[in-house]
Amino acid sequence: MVEHAVVPVSEQRTLARSAAIASITVAVILVVLKSWASWRTGSTAMLGSLADSALDLIASLATLTGVWIASMPADEDHRFGHGKAEALAAIFQVMLIALSAFGIAARAIMQLAGQQVTAAADEGIAVSLIAIVLTFALLAWQRHVMNRTRSLAIQTDHLHYKSDLLLNLAVIAALVLDQYAGLGMADPLFGLAIATWLAIGAWRGASDAVDDLMDREWPEEKRSAFVEVAARHPELSNLHDLRTRTSGNRDFVQFHVDLPPTMTIARSHAIIERVEEDLREQFPGTEILIHIDPEGHVDEPGNPLVEDNEFAKLEKDE
Numbered sequence: 001m002v003e004h005a006v007v008p009v010s011e012q013r014t015l016a017r018s019a020a021i022a023s024i025t026v027a028v029i030l031v032v033l034k035s036w037a038s039w040r041t042g043s044t045a046m047l048g049s050l051a052d053s054a055l056d057l058i059a060s061l062a063t064l065t066g067v068w069i070a071s072m073p074a075d076e077d078h079r080f081g082h083g084k085a086e087a088l089a090a091i092f093q094v095m096l097i098a099l100s101a102f103g104i105a106a107r108a109i110m111q112l113a114g115q116q117v118t119a120a121a122d123e124g125i126a127v128s129l130i131a132i133v134l135t136f137a138l139l140a141w142q143r144h145v146m147n148r149t150r151s152l153a154i155q156t157d158h159l160h161y162k163s164d165l166l167l168n169l170a171v172i173a174a175l176v177l178d179q180y181a182g183l184g185m186a187d188p189l190f191g192l193a194i195a196t197w198l199a200i201g202a203w204r205g206a207s208d209a210v211d212d213l214m215d216r217e218w219p220e221e222k223r224s225a226f227v228e229v230a231a232r233h234p235e236l237s238n239l240h241d242l243r244t245r246t247s248g249n250r251d252f253v254q255f256h257v258d259l260p261p262t263m264t265i266a267r268s269h270a271i272i273e274r275v276e277e278d279l280r281e282q283f284p285g286t287e288i289l290i291h292i293d294p295e296g297h298v299d300e301p302g303n304p305l306v307e308d309n310e311f312a313k314l315e316k317d318e
Contacts, residue, residue: 001182008146009261012071012147012148012149012151013067013071015144015145015148016067016069016070016071016145016149016151016154017064017068017071017250018141018155019067019141019142019146019151019157020060020063020064020067020144020154020157020179020193021064021144022138022141023056023060023064023138023142023157023161024057024060024061024064025055026134026137026138026226027053027054027057027060027133028057029032029134030053030056030131030134030216031050031054031057033127033130033131034046034049034053034127034131035050036127037050037123037124037125037127037128038050040123040124041123041124041175042083043124043171043174043175046124046127046128046171046174046175047096047104047107047191048073048213049099049164049167049168049171049194050129051103051104052087052104052163052164052167052198053102053131053164055096055097055099055100056161058096059092059093059096059097060157061155062089062092062093063089063093063154063156063157065085065089066086066089066090066092067085067086067089067151067154069082069085069268070082070083070084070085070086070151074103075221076129078254080151081247081250081288083246083247084192084212084213086151086212087212087213087247088157088209089156089208090156090205090214090318091206091207091209091210091213092210093156093157093205094139094156094202094209095204095206097198097199097201097205098198098199099154099168099201100198101195101198101199101202103126104191104192104194104195104196105191105192105195105196107191108188108189108191108195109188110190110191111187112185112188118290124171124172124175124221124285125171125172125175125176128168128169128171128172129168131168132165132168132169133280135161135164135165135168136160136165137257137304139158139161139162139165142154142157142158142161143158146158148245151294155208156205156208159201160203160206163197163198163201163266166197167194167197167198170190170193170194170296171190172185173186173190174186174189174190174191177189179201196308203296212246212247215245215247216245216246217243217244217245218245218246221243222244222307223242225282226242226244226253226279226282226283226315227310227311227314228314229240229278229279229282229283230255230257230275230278230279230310230311230316231311232278233271233274233275233278235259235271236257236258236271236275236311237258237259237295237311238256238257238258238293238295238311238312239255239256239257239309239310239311240255240256240257240306240307240308240309240310241252241255241256241291241297241299241306241307242255242304242310243255250285250286250287251283251286251287252286252287252289253279253283253286253287253288253289254288254289254290254291255289255290255291255310256291256292256293256294257275257290257291257292258292258293258294258295258296258297259292259293259295260294260295261272261294261295261296263304268292272290272292275290276290278290282292
């Protein structure tokens with residue numbers, strides 16, 4: 001069974017906004033520190049780290065905007081809510097990360113050709129160590145928020161800041177190797193490595209955001225857990241046409257079930273109410289739509305996406 005923390009919607013909104021504001025604060029501090037360190041060191045790796053932090057700031061502002069819009073309640077024009085604003089914010093972040101990776105790689109290649117010399121390693125290393133401490137603190141808070149809200153925008157921001165830890169370590173290694181070990185190629189090579197890492201992170205972040213925008217089905221484990229809860233109710237038979245999707249931090253599910261054609265509307269309604277209550281208890285915050293078919297009815301003959309019985313699949317897997 002998939003575990004879910006029951007968190008009030010108002011608390012989810014507050015937590016998500018606090019994580020976005022914390023991200024903005026850290027990004028502002030790091031942009032100031034790394035601007036000074038880039039001027040002092042002339043390091044491509046440090047410049048790459050500065051560019052990444054500057055984009056972090058822009059991306060964090062986008063995250064805050066996305067989280068704020070996503071937390072707005074459903075209205076006449078958006079009856080399913082505004083959850084996909086988080087996916088749009090995540091896509092914007094991914095675009096910035098990709099641009100950053102391209103710029104850093106270009107600068108590193110130019111440095112390899114020109115053999116630019118770095119300086120002031122001590123200042124650059126100190127700034128990178130401060131950045132690591134601040135990033136660790138931010139990541140810890142983001143993990144707490146993600147566990148309680150499932151915010152896609154915060155998840156993407158978290159992914160980016162996780163890469164910042166390696167990025168800052170790479171800056172330290174580049175400065176040490178370049179100035180203390182005399183390996184002049186170290187700084188631009190580390191710059192290229194940072195660019196590659198950012199590009200990989202952008203690809204992963206884009207995959208999650210696109211899945212949300214394209215209404216990808218839940219993972220099979222989660223779908224099966226949902227069907228298992230519905231199967232607790234013996235009145236239901238032939239659960240089919242199960243459709244699941246996620247929008248921001250909200251889940252949506254719809255499906256058909258068979259009930260005897262002679263059953264009264266009042267009795268059918270009472271059964272479905274109990275099923276929905278049970279499902280929402282196990283999957284809080286999920287919007288559920290159940291359609292009743294008379295036993296034996298076939299909606300689309302030959303279409304397994306519609307007609308496959310999910311209860312029968314559970315029995316086969318046991």
